[in-house]
Amino acid sequence: MNPFPLTAHLMQRGCAFLGSEHAILCGAMSWVSERHLVAAISEAGGFGVIACGAMTPELLDAEIAGTKTLTRKPFGVNLITMHPQLFELIAICVRHEVGHVVLAGGIPPKGSVEAIKAGGAKVVCFAPTLALGKKLLRSGADALVIEGMEAGGHIGPVSTSVLAQEILPVLAPPDSDDSHLVFVAGGIGRGEAIAGYLEMGACGVQLGTRFACATESIAHPDFKRAFFRASARDAVASVQVDPRLPVIPVRALKNKGTEAFTAKQLEVAKALDEDGIAMAEAQLQIEHYWAGALRRAVIDGDVEHGSLMAGQSVGMVTKEEPVTEIIAALLAESEAALARR
Numbered sequence: 001m002n003p004f005p006l007t008a009h010l011m012q013r014g015c016a017f018l019g020s021e022h023a024i025l026c027g028a029m030s031w032v033s034e035r036h037l038v039a040a041i042s043e044a045g046g047f048g049v050i051a052c053g054a055m056t057p058e059l060l061d062a063e064i065a066g067t068k069t070l071t072r073k074p075f076g077v078n079l080i081t082m083h084p085q086l087f088e089l090i091a092i093c094v095r096h097e098v099g100h101v102v103l104a105g106g107i108p109p110k111g112s113v114e115a116i117k118a119g120g121a122k123v124v125c126f127a128p129t130l131a132l133g134k135k136l137l138r139s140g141a142d143a144l145v146i147e148g149m150e151a152g153g154h155i156g157p158v159s160t161s162v163l164a165q166e167i168l169p170v171l172a173p174p175d176s177d178d179s180h181l182v183f184v185a186g187g188i189g190r191g192e193a194i195a196g197y198l199e200m201g202a203c204g205v206q207l208g209t210r211f212a213c214a215t216e217s218i219a220h221p222d223f224k225r226a227f228f229r230a231s232a233r234d235a236v237a238s239v240q241v242d243p244r245l246p247v248i249p250v251r252a253l254k255n256k257g258t259e260a261f262t263a264k265q266l267e268v269a270k271a272l273d274e275d276g277i278a279m280a281e282a283q284l285q286i287e288h289y290w291a292g293a294l295r296r297a298v299i300d301g302d303v304e305h306g307s308l309m310a311g312q313s314v315g316m317v318t319k320e321e322p323v324t325e326i327i328a329a330l331l332a333e334s335e336a337a338l339a340r341r
Contacts, residue, residue, distance in 0.1 A: 003331075004331045004332070004334070004335040006339060007334045007338060010195075010338075013179075013181060014202075017142070017143060017181050018047045018074060018100065018204070020045060020047040021045030021046075022045045022046055022327060022331065023183070023204025023205070024041075024204060024205055024206075024330065025046070025049060025076075025183060025185075025204065025205070026041045026046060026048050026206070027049070027152075027207060027208025028049045028078030028102065028208075029051055029152070029153065030051045030054070030153075030290075030291055030294050030298075031294055031295050031299055032051070032211075033048070034050065035066040035069075036070070036216050036218055037211065037218070038050050038075050040214065040323040041075075041323050042071045042074060042075045043073055044324045044327050045327060046323070047074065047075065047076065048067075049077065049100075050063055050067060050075065050076070050078065051078050052078055052079050053080065053291055054083070054287060054288055054291040055089075056085070057092050060077070060089055060092050060093075064077065064093070074099050075099075075100075076099065076101065077098050077100075078101075078102040078103075079101060079104070080104060080105040080287070081104065081105045081106040081108050082106055082280065082283060086112060087112065090116055091119075093119070094115075094120070098121055099121055101121050101123055102126075102145070103116075103123065103126070104126050105126075107132070108125060113141065114140065117140060123141050124145060125141040126145050127145070127146055127182075128146075128147075128158070128163075130171070133182075134171070143203075144167075144180065144183070145183045145184075145206055146163045146164065146168075146182060146183070146185070147184075148162070148163050148185070148186030149251070151185060151186035151251065151311045152252065152310040153208070153250060154248045155186075155248070155249050155250065159187075160185070160186035160187050163186075164184055164202070165200075167182065168182060168184075168201040169200070169201065172200075174201045181203045182201065182202055183203060184204075185207070186311065188205055188206075188210075189313030189315075189317070190333050191330040191334035191337065192337040194330060194334040195333075195334040195337040196337075208311060209227070209311040211326065212224075212227065212310070212317070213319075214320070215320050216323050218299075220299060220300065221301065223298050226297075227314050227317050228319065230315065230317075231314075232313070232314065232315040234253050234310075234315075235252065235312050236252070236253075237250070238250045238251075238252070238258060238261055238262075239262060240265070241262055242269040245268060245269050245272065245279075245283075250290060250307070250309065251309065251311060252307050252310060253310050255303065255308060256304050257293050257297070257307050260293070261290075264289050265286070268282050271285075290307060293305075293307035
């Protein structure tokens with residue numbers, strides 16, 4: 001007998017779509033969402049997602065193969081739409097028979113959704129607005145993730161609670177035959193919030209920050225300690241310094257690395273002026289900067305100069321816990337909240 005029957009009922013469609021026991025996705029966090037954490041989350045009944053980030057096709061190939069040696073449960077791969085080798089990365093996912101590909105970082109380029117679906121995988125896309133959500137579903141997306149500005153990493157300008165109120169009643173009305181699959185992300189740290197979004201029509205949720213400090217996460221001990229010390233207000237959004245360079249803001253714990261990013265933007269903006277580099281190349285340089293800065297923090301433990309990407313739920317992350325305990329606690333909190341209704 002399922003110990004969380006009320007939550008399981010509301011997650012039913014999400015679980016059927018993912019093929020997992022619980023409709024709890026792990027957000028794709030570069031350098032953090034690698035084979036060990038991804039496999040641990042899938043093994044615990046959630047749905048792990050490999051963060052491809054700036055990986056080459058060869059590195060992604062090895063990461064998927066490595067994950068397969070650790071779990072037989074379903075897991076997905078997150079691909080950045082602006083990656084210059086996107087279609088080669090899609091081909092790697094197809095060859096490995098990855099069941100779900102998450103496209104993030106912008107509108108999927110022409111032919112990318114079709115290429116994924118032709119290979120037999122489901123497509124999950126991020127929808128920052130209702131209009132774009134409708135367009136993505138018409139273009140073939142099988143499910144959406146709506147992620148608010150409380151999240152860590154790349155963020156949009158609108159909060160999760162507002163996005164949920166705007167999008168869920170239209171695209172995922174509860175108990176409707178026209179209901180689409182929508183997962184909610186951003187700022188989720190406890191099960192009570194999960195219960196609320198499920199009741200509004202979400203088929204599941206995505207968390208990143210809560211899993212970053214799991215026992216199975218390979219993140220450096222100093223990286224994890226920075227999370228344990230932080231409060232919600234320490235996770236701040238980066239500032240855009242040049243209106244011609246539309247850099248997607250990034251939420252991270254404030255340190256010298258956040259100041260360095262301002263300098264990097266000025267450097268890239270200058271290259272736009274003087275060297276005539278294309279806007280796509282400028283944005284790619286910014287992406288590579290984040291990949292390097294995040295690696296310094298996550299892998300090397302440089303918490304002063306590296307990027308400590310974290311959502312505002314970081315204040316609820318107070319200790320290192322196994323993934324199984326994190327998921328069990330979230331489900332128990334959600335179940336208790338639903339039972340109180």
